[in-house]
Every structure is written in C-alpha cells, then in structure tokens.
Amino acid sequence: MSVVSKKMSEEIAGKLRRHFGREVKGASREQIFKACALIIRDRMAAGMIDRKQGKHTGDKRQVHYLSLEFLMGRSLMKNAYNLGILKEMSEALTSLGVDINDIFEAEMDAGLGNGGLGRLAACYLDSMTTLGIPATGYSICYHYGIFRQKIVEGQQMELPDPWLDTGDIWLIPHMDEAEEVFFGGHIEQIWEDDRMRPVHKDYTSVLAIPMDMPVAGYGTNHINTLRLWDSKSPTQIDMSLFSRGEYLRAVEQNALAEVISKILYPEDNHFEGKLLRLRQQYFFVSATIQSIVRKHRAQYGTLRNFHLKHVIQINDTHPTLVIPELMRILLDEEGLDWDEAWSIVTHTVAYTNHTVLAEALECWSQPVVEMLLPRIWMILCEINNRYLRSLQQDYSCSYEQLAKSAIIWDGEVRMANLCVCACFAVNGVSELHSKILREQVFFEAYGRTPDKFCNVTNGVDHRRWLAQINPGLHELIRDLTGSERYLSQPTDLKLLEKHVEDATVLNRLADIKRDNKAKLANYIFNTTGIAVDPESRFDVQVKRMHEYKRQLLNVMHIIYLYNQLRDNPRMSLTPVTFLFGGKAASGYYMAKRIIRLICSLSAQINTDPLVAGRIKVVYLENYRVSLAEMLMPATELSEQISTAGKEASGTGNMKFMLNGALTIGTLDGANVEMTEAVGSENIFLFGLRAAEVERLVRSNSYEPMQAYNQLPELKRVIDHISVGFSDGVVYNDISSSLLLSDTYLLLADFDSYVRTQKRLRETYRKPLEWNAMSLKNIACAGRFAADRAISQYAKHIWNVPVKPEK
Numbered sequence: 001m002s003v004v005s006k007k008m009s010e011e012i013a014g015k016l017r018r019h020f021g022r023e024v025k026g027a028s029r030e031q032i033f034k035a036c037a038l039i040i041r042d043r044m045a046a047g048m049i050d051r052k053q054g055k056h057t058g059d060k061r062q063v064h065y066l067s068l069e070f071l072m073g074r075s076l077m078k079n080a081y082n083l084g085i086l087k088e089m090s091e092a093l094t095s096l097g098v099d100i101n102d103i104f105e106a107e108m109d110a111g112l113g114n115g116g117l118g119r120l121a122a123c124y125l126d127s128m129t130t131l132g133i134p135a136t137g138y139s140i141c142y143h144y145g146i147f148r149q150k151i152v153e154g155q156q157m158e159l160p161d162p163w164l165d166t167g168d169i170w171l172i173p174h175m176d177e178a179e180e181v182f183f184g185g186h187i188e189q190i191w192e193d194d195r196m197r198p199v200h201k202d203y204t205s206v207l208a209i210p211m212d213m214p215v216a217g218y219g220t221n222h223i224n225t226l227r228l229w230d231s232k233s234p235t236q237i238d239m240s241l242f243s244r245g246e247y248l249r250a251v252e253q254n255a256l257a258e259v260i261s262k263i264l265y266p267e268d269n270h271f272e273g274k275l276l277r278l279r280q281q282y283f284f285v286s287a288t289i290q291s292i293v294r295k296h297r298a299q300y301g302t303l304r305n306f307h308l309k310h311v312i313q314i315n316d317t318h319p320t321l322v323i324p325e326l327m328r329i330l331l332d333e334e335g336l337d338w339d340e341a342w343s344i345v346t347h348t349v350a351y352t353n354h355t356v357l358a359e360a361l362e363c364w365s366q367p368v369v370e371m372l373l374p375r376i377w378m379i380l381c382e383i384n385n386r387y388l389r390s391l392q393q394d395y396s397c398s399y400e401q402l403a404k405s406a407i408i409w410d411g412e413v414r415m416a417n418l419c420v421c422a423c424f425a426v427n428g429v430s431e432l433h434s435k436i437l438r439e440q441v442f443f444e445a446y447g448r449t450p451d452k453f454c455n456v457t458n459g460v461d462h463r464r465w466l467a468q469i470n471p472g473l474h475e476l477i478r479d480l481t482g483s484e485r486y487l488s489q490p491t492d493l494k495l496l497e498k499h500v501e502d503a504t505v506l507n508r509l510a511d512i513k514r515d516n517k518a519k520l521a522n523y524i525f526n527t528t529g530i531a532v533d534p535e536s537r538f539d540v541q542v543k544r545m546h547e548y549k550r551q552l553l554n555v556m557h558i559i560y561l562y563n564q565l566r567d568n569p570r571m572s573l574t575p576v577t578f579l580f581g582g583k584a585a586s587g588y589y590m591a592k593r594i595i596r597l598i599c600s601l602s603a604q605i606n607t608d609p610l611v612a613g614r615i616k617v618v619y620l621e622n623y624r625v626s627l628a629e630m631l632m633p634a635t636e637l638s639e640q641i642s643t644a645g646k647e648a649s650g651t652g653n654m655k656f657m658l659n660g661a662l663t664i665g666t667l668d669g670a671n672v673e674m675t676e677a678v679g680s681e682n683i684f685l686f687g688l689r690a691a692e693v694e695r696l697v698r699s700n701s702y703e704p705m706q707a708y709n710q711l712p713e714l715k716r717v718i719d720h721i722s723v724g725f726s727d728g729v730v731y732n733d734i735s736s737s738l739l740l741s742d743t744y745l746l747l748a749d750f751d752s753y754v755r756t757q758k759r760l761r762e763t764y765r766k767p768l769e770w771n772a773m774s775l776k777n778i779a780c781a782g783r784f785a786a787d788r789a790i791s792q793y794a795k796h797i798w799n800v801p802v803k804p805e806k
Helices: 003-020 029-052 076-083 086-095 100-106 116-130 164-170 239-243 252-261 271-300 322-333 338-346 366-372 374-395 399-405 415-422 431-441 443-448 462-468 471-481 490-499 503-528 551-567 589-605 625-634 652-658 671-678 690-699 704-710 712-723 732-740 746-764 767-779 786-798
Strands: 062-066 070-073 110-112 135-140 148-152 155-159 179-183 186-192 195-201 204-216 223-232 310-315 349-352 363-365 412-414 425-428 453-455 537-542 576-581 615-620 637-640 662-665
Touching (some): 003 086, 029 076, 029 100, 029 164, 029 223, 062 116, 062 271, 070 223, 070 625, 076 086, 076 100, 076 116, 076 204, 076 462, 086 100, 116 204, 116 223, 116 310, 155 589, 179 271, 186 374, 195 374, 204 271, 223 271, 252 271, 271 310, 271 322, 322 338, 322 349, 322 374, 322 415, 349 415, 366 412, 374 399, 374 415, 412 415, 431 443, 431 453, 431 671, 431 690, 462 625, 471 490, 471 503, 490 767, 503 615, 503 625, 503 767, 551 615, 551 712, 576 625, 589 615, 589 732, 625 652, 637 652, 652 662, 652 671, 662 671, 662 767, 704 712, 704 746, 746 767
Parallel strands (some): 062 135, 135 223, 310 349, 349 425, 425 453, 537 576, 576 615, 637 662
Antiparallel strands (some): 070 110, 179 204, 186 195, 204 223
16 A cells, blocks of 8 residues: 555544544444545645635636536545546545445435536536636535435436435535625615615615635646535524414524525425525526625725626526526616726626526516516616617617517516627537527617627536546557547547447457446346346436437337337347436426336336346436436446437537447437537437427428338337336327427337437447447547537637647
8 A cells, every 4th residue: 555545544544533433443434535635625625715815826717617417416426536546545445444435335425416517517526626717606505406216116316315414524604705685675765866765675684605616727726616515594584473473483494594505496386386496596697696706805996897707607598587687786886987897797798598498588577576686677678678679770770570589578587688789709519509699689789789699509528437437448549549649639539530440449348348238237126126237238228208209209219119129028138227317307208207207118128038138127216417327338338318409518418428438319419519529420310400400390290100101010100108017007199299380390200219229239340340339439529528528618608728738
C-alpha cells in the first residue's frame, strides 16, 4: 500500500471516530461512506475558499447556469475520480477490510431531475469545472427529488425518495447568505419627483437558504459549486396561535414555505399544483439573482457593469422569471431607468430551448401570475407592451404575427416568447432541433433577429459515462491509443478507427461487453428475480416515459416477434432480452398505461414455455443515474426511436454510443449528427424523416386505419393489445388511441421498424461485423463530449475563456 493510501486509511478511521464515535469494524456502510465524503470535501475546501475569494476567477466573467433539474446521481466515486484519488481510496478501504464498491452502493442518488435535462446540467457543470470556467449551478434543494418508482402489479407507484439521508453530507449550508422571496400581496405606487416607486405590501415571505454542493473538475484544482435553495419560513411558529391552542395554524406558515422545496414537479393538473410550481420557479430565480446581485454590489459598488461580469444561462423555460426579476432589482432597488435596465438584462441572459412540443413551452395563467407575483406582473405587462409596439413599428407585424409572438396574450403569459424577446442568444441542442426552431417554432422571431439564434449540440461527460463506469473499455482504449489523453481530449477516440478490422481487438471488445452483461444480469436477478441470459442480445430503451419517445412502438415489435415465434417455434432467432426503464409523470395517464402494458407483456412472454430462452422482457423499476451507469456498458442495441422532429437532441443516445452500443433510431435529434459521424452503414435507421412527418401532419391526410387494414401483422399486434394478455388486463384504450389518432405516427413507421429490426438481427449473427460497427461508434463518440459543447458555449455565447487542452 502506498504512503498516500496509508495516510488516507488513517484519515478515514479518524473521521469515523470524531464524527460518528465509531471504530471501522463497528461502523455502518453509511458512516464509512460519509467519512470518505468528508475527506473529499476537505480536499475541495481550499478550492472553494479560493473561488469565494476570487483567487482563480479575479475579474473574469462569471457563468450562472440555472436549471430546475440537476440530476447529479452519486458523487463519491465521481469526485474521487476527478480528484485523482480513487485508487488510493480503494486501497485505503481494502486495508481496513472494506470493499469500496459496498461503500459506493451506500450512497443514494441525488435524484434532482427526471431525465436528460437534469443529467445534461450535471454533465455541463462537470465540464465547466474541468475547463476552468468560473461557474455556479443553481436549483432547488428538493428534499425528495422527483420520486422513487415502485412497480406494483404492473403499475407505477410514486414513493418519497429521501436522498438527503446520505446526500446531505455533500451540502454546505450558508445561513448568512439567505435571501428573502416575496409572494402575494399588492403593489402600492408612490410617485416621487416624476418617478414611480413601487411598495410591496401585505406579502408573504419565504427564506431561501443556500445549500452548496462542491463540484470537482478532472485534472484541475478548480472547484465550482451547485447552489441548491432550501425554503424556510422566517417565522417557524406563531406563538400567539399556539398559546390559544390552534396548534396546526401555528405552524401553517412554516409548512407552506417548506413545501416549495419538497418535491420536483408537483402535479399541476389542478390549481394548487399550478400555484406551487409557479412558486417554485419564482423562489428559485429570485433567490438566485438576489444572491448574484448582492455579491456583485459588494465587489463593484454598482450594477451598471453587471452584464460585463455575468452571463445567466437558463436551461429550458423553467427559470425564465429571472428576466423580470432582474428588471425588478435594476428598476426598484438600483433606480435605473427602463432602457438602461433592459439593456443590462438583454446582454446578460441567454436561453437554451429543449423542446418543440407545444405543451412543453410553458404558459402561465394571467390571474395566477397577477395574484402570486404582483410586481413581476407589472413588469411583464410593460415588457409585453413595449415588445408589441416594437413589432408593429419596426417590423410592421400583422395581427396574426403579433398574436403568435406576444408574451402576454389571451390571458396567458408565454415563457418561451419572453425568452426570445429578452435573451441575447437562443440556442437549440442539435442541428435538426435548431433548424426546426428557426423554421417553425420561432419562425417570426428568427426572421426579425436571426443573429441571436444558434446551435450547440448537447454533449455528455465522457469521463463519467465511459472511463468511470466502464473500466474494461477504458483500459482497452488506453492500450490502443497509448495513453489516457482522451480523458481531456475526447477527439483522441478517433485513434480507435484503425483497429476496426483487427479481430484480436474486436474479440477483446466482445469480452468486455460480455463481462458487463453478466454484471447487469446478476443485478436484474437480485432485484427482480428474473434470470436473463448474458449470452442473449441486450436491447435497451431507458428514458423518461412519453408517447413521443415511442416505447409503445418497441412493444409493438416485441408482440410481432412473439407472434412469429408462437407461429413457428423453430424460427431462427438469436436470443434477445428487451430491457425497459423510465418514470412517467405522476399525472400522465397514457405513459403509466404503457408501463403497465410492458409489464403485462413481460409477464406473458417470460412464462410462456414456447418462447423460453428465445425472448425475454424486463421492466427495470426506478430508473436513475446509478442504474444507467450499470446498464449502458452492458447494452448492445440502443433504442432511439422517437417520432422524427420531436426529440430535441437526446443524451442517452450519446452515452450508449460511448459504450459501444449500436443504435436503432429515426433521423431525429442528435441521431442525425451521430449518423454523420459514424456513417449510415454503422447505425440502423428507419422511419419517416422530420420533413416527411411535418408534411403529413400539415396535410391532415394521415389515416392510421389504412395501415391497420393493409398490414395483417400490424392488425394482429393492435388486436393483441386490445384484447389484453395473460394477466387479464386489456388495453383497448391504447389500441383505440392508435387507430383513431396515432399522434406520434407509430403505425406509419411500424413496417420500416420491423424490417430494420430484422436487418440488425442478421448483422448480430456476424460478431466481427457487429463489433467492428461497435468500435467505430466508440471512435466517433468524442464529438459528443460535454467538453466540446461547453467550449462552444464559452466561445460563441458566454464570451469566457477556457483552460487550454493538455
């Protein structure tokens, strides 16, 4: 054991004694985990202090990344890896008789997100730190994240996810930096010297307590921070009410404040849910901008240079209220006139759009905004009025164009339109997505201000999503490239291309995949009781449950394949295991029904002796980062089958690609650029293109019944769904939806999908060809690293320098 490892073992033992009163042998896994986390926090403390004192940032422009989701997952392994002490920590724990993998398992995922949006934010924060960009992430300290998914009799149940039981060890509270956020009340307008001074009266206040999570970069001493806001009432208890015996009312105000930071995405199909979501969004952005402004004033004494020293990137529309909130501070607190304040805001805030779905472009009811945020409502009205006047006077917009571009219209406040109006940059997250934003979603705005629109294709943290989670593949890459330089220069993965015809390399790649599959199979058996064959092909679709992502199309193909096997048990078929995972929003009926359908199908197929050993279907409950870290290295086929034109980018597709999975997918989102990178011969494409989908929808000529009547195998699949499965559950609601509307064109793409699945099965029978394609995908995956994406943001949007490559 090295001297460093010996010293670390002594540190671990010391932390256990001082913080938990335990010797190593008497300590629990959770206590040992927390002792290791405290050691890592100590390592990062100097960097945090230097950052706080501006030693590394100095007078540089600061980046503030606002996202309602940060899906951080587990932090112990990640921080130890980035700090370069993972090996020493493993040796230290081994010397103490502890397996480091058991300690990693003791940490609960910080599930502060629901999917790609939150995981992207986490990857970007890692890359910003690694590249030496002074940046802070901001979100809410949700006590229970989104929810822990439990599948009971095929149905999703939502349970609390108390990640803070272990995750609190990473959070450093700063009570002295608490901010106060005001809700409700009314605005009294007082005029002084021909200037209106708004006075907010009868409001309810909530305290925002910052809980800072340090983030280590790879190969650098630079430390950034994720600031999570926890909500508290300024008054914990009303003693007068308590003294009168009104005990519940005495703590009511505290409960109303604390509920803001309890759950991510409360159900909003009722008034109280909508009110809470708006309260969450304003709480988050108001606390954030007040914090940034307070520190800026302390350093510079004025806000007139605010835009020169800060850039605020809003991740989707959830943080959009930062725009009127910054205006409020500049107008009401700093005393600037409207034009100067607006100039500062519009040179500070940039917007990343993540969706083309109309229902996901947030709109708020005018009465709700007016009631909850009276001063913000006044500012929004003024922004809207000035914007509409500008559209009429400067661009001669028609009534129809005004109606589409307005920020407030017909009783709605439109967050996306506010972003397009106020932000100095608007970017999509793939080339196709950005094209759709320009030509469809924001067509009028693009025609007026084309220079503000740009593209930054998403990227993923390749250090975590390859090197850290797939050590066998990392070792192979290191051996083939001669170094670990790809960790800081991901384009070095291209060096693997010269080995795509080397049978020895391809066989070694196959062995690595097989080992990863065996580990996953063991996990599946231990958690579900279902035995899956590691020698079968692992076909995986894991992502947020949504109709446009078309898990249902995957299910339809499995039913088709099942029918084929039932008809012809001697049919030639390499065994295949279909794996699903993902959470449905608690109020999303159809997504929950699709989960139950998958479970019904699984129950029937997995107990049918006629197909035993041929196909198997498994739904993995509670899909999360730590499960993805085990799943992606084991995957051989990645299902990226969304309706073309609906997926903004995707990041799961990139993670699978990094780990050598081949993709079956539509030309949607980043699949387009993945195809450009690897060549169409190394990806399995099917279905309508985005332009074809758009034409079909616009023509209003699509008839799903026509496909149903023309394709006997499709008809058989739909009928099977309608009559149900061996568990007695019928799904005629799903089949009726497909036949009456088929909004996401599953029936239109079914035949192409089935034929492409057949082609890939034939390819899989040729291991060297399949593994050559796999290695080609890995070699071309460096293009999709988060470091590349962040470098583009830094250069083209934020105007901040990055650390030179090593």
